[in-house]
Structures are given as C-alpha cells and as structure tokens.
Amino acid sequence: MDLNDLLLDLRGELYEKPYDSIDFTSYLHRVCPHDRKRPLNWFLPIANHIFRAWQWQLIRREDDNTAYNDIATVNKAFHTVAVHFSDGPGSEAVRQHHEKILPYLWRDQDGLNCGGTNGAQLWDTAFSIIAIAEAGLGKDEQFRNMLNKAHKFLQVSQFREDIDDPFRQKRKGGWPFSTKDQSYIVSDCTAEGLKATLLLQEEL
Structure with missing residues (x-):
C-alpha cells in the first residue's frame, strides 16, 4: 500500500534509526546476543545463503502444488508478500495469490477474522x-439426497495421482483436510474419508 502517516509512525516506533537508512540485508548473519546458544562461526553465513535459495524454491513449489492456496494462513501471507516483491504487483503469480485469499477470511461482529486453513470441508x-x-x-429417505451428494464430494476430493514433487509424500488414494486444491494428504483425514466412504457404500 502507499506510504501513509500510520506506516511512518510504525517505522519510527519499530526501528531505532531512520527506516530509509537501514540496510536490511546486512543483518542476515546477525544473531541477538541473548539468543546465541554458542559462538557464531563461519558456517552460519554459508548456511544462510544456501537456505535463502532453497527456501525460494520451496515457495515456488508450494504455490504450484496447492494452486496458490498454500498450506495455511501464515505461509500464505509470507508467500504473497515474497511473490509481490519478486515478480511485481501486477504479475500473474500475485493475481493468483489474491484470488485465493478470500477462503481464509470472514467477517463477524468483532470484525475481520482469518482462519488457520482454507477450510475444513x-x-x-x-x-x-x-x-x-x-x-x-x-437409510432414512430425508438424508438420501444429502448422502449421495456427500458421497460425490468424497469421490472428487480423493487424490487420484501423486504430486509431481520429489519432496512431498505420496498422496494417491488419500484425502486432504479441506479441498483437493490444497493438495497435500493428511493421515487422519484420509482415515476418516475412507471410513465415511465405506459407510456410504453400505448405506447407499
């Protein structure tokens, strides 16, 4: 968003020197003395540079794997900001991220809220x-139509193929927590999805 009085006040409150004078990259290898469990050595800057490149690849892969839903709210926000600065505000990746923000949000009497995932469908x-x-x-007739629809939802939500990512676990035959777009298998959701499917096959 455009710089305004609130952001200027926050910058003045959060940083001990003028915001525009801070070279944030120079702090990459700094660790607060209170947080140091052991003395710093040559390994930290090397590891930091390796992790920076690796983490960017993880961001890209997760965006692709989950159709820009990402796995939860926190990394959804981080990914959106990272892609905004990497690809530009008008990029296709940013547009895709913006399209998948609303499932996380809802409004009630307390204002705008954010869920931990894109749902629990x-x-x-x-x-x-x-x-x-x-x-x-x-077997009750009043539930038949609903159970048929639920059965269809279980069918379309089940993963029929493994994800094309060597760093993610196999998922074929399993179920997600929310929707198929979210893309990752969850063990207890798979157990409940299978149990529900077997029960429906007996009932319908």
Whole structure:
C-alpha cells in the first residue's frame, strides 16, 4: 500500500534509526546476543545463503502444488508478500495469490477474522457422514439426497495421482483436510474419508 502517516509512525516506533537508512540485508548473519546458544562461526553465513535459495524454491513449489492456496494462513501471507516483491504487483503469480485469499477470511461482529486453513470441508463432511450412519439414519429417505451428494464430494476430493514433487509424500488414494486444491494428504483425514466412504457404500 502507499506510504501513509500510520506506516511512518510504525517505522519510527519499530526501528531505532531512520527506516530509509537501514540496510536490511546486512543483518542476515546477525544473531541477538541473548539468543546465541554458542559462538557464531563461519558456517552460519554459508548456511544462510544456501537456505535463502532453497527456501525460494520451496515457495515456488508450494504455490504450484496447492494452486496458490498454500498450506495455511501464515505461509500464505509470507508467500504473497515474497511473490509481490519478486515478480511485481501486477504479475500473474500475485493475481493468483489474491484470488485465493478470500477462503481464509470472514467477517463477524468483532470484525475481520482469518482462519488457520482454507477450510475444513473434507474433514467436516466425513464426520457428518459418520455421525449420520452411526446414528442409524443412513437409510432414512430425508438424508438420501444429502448422502449421495456427500458421497460425490468424497469421490472428487480423493487424490487420484501423486504430486509431481520429489519432496512431498505420496498422496494417491488419500484425502486432504479441506479441498483437493490444497493438495497435500493428511493421515487422519484420509482415515476418516475412507471410513465415511465405506459407510456410504453400505448405506447407499
């Protein structure tokens, strides 16, 4: 956003010298004396430079893997800022990031809120199916249409192929926490998705 009085006040409050005079890159290898568990050595600057290049590749891969949803709120924000400064505000990557921000946000009487993920769609659907089946309501006509739709949702949410990334675990046959776009398998969601699917196959 454009520089305004609030941002200027924050810069004056957060930094002990003028913001425009700070060379942030020069602090890459600095560690606060209170945080040092051992003396600094030659390894830290080498590791920092390696990690900088590696982390940028991780950002790109996660954006690609998750269709710009990213895995959770915190890295979604970090990735959006990083891509904004890397690719420019009008870039395709920034546009994709902006399109996937809204699923994390909602407004209530306390104002704007942010969730920890882009939802819990698969998780909630699986538990709802299990509750209905275990309550003995699976054969009840009033639930048939809803259970058919839930079954279809489980089918389209299941991963049918592994992700094309050697650094992510195999996912074929599993389920995510929220949506297929989020892209990563979760073990307990896979367990509940499988249980719900088996129950529906008995009920429908």
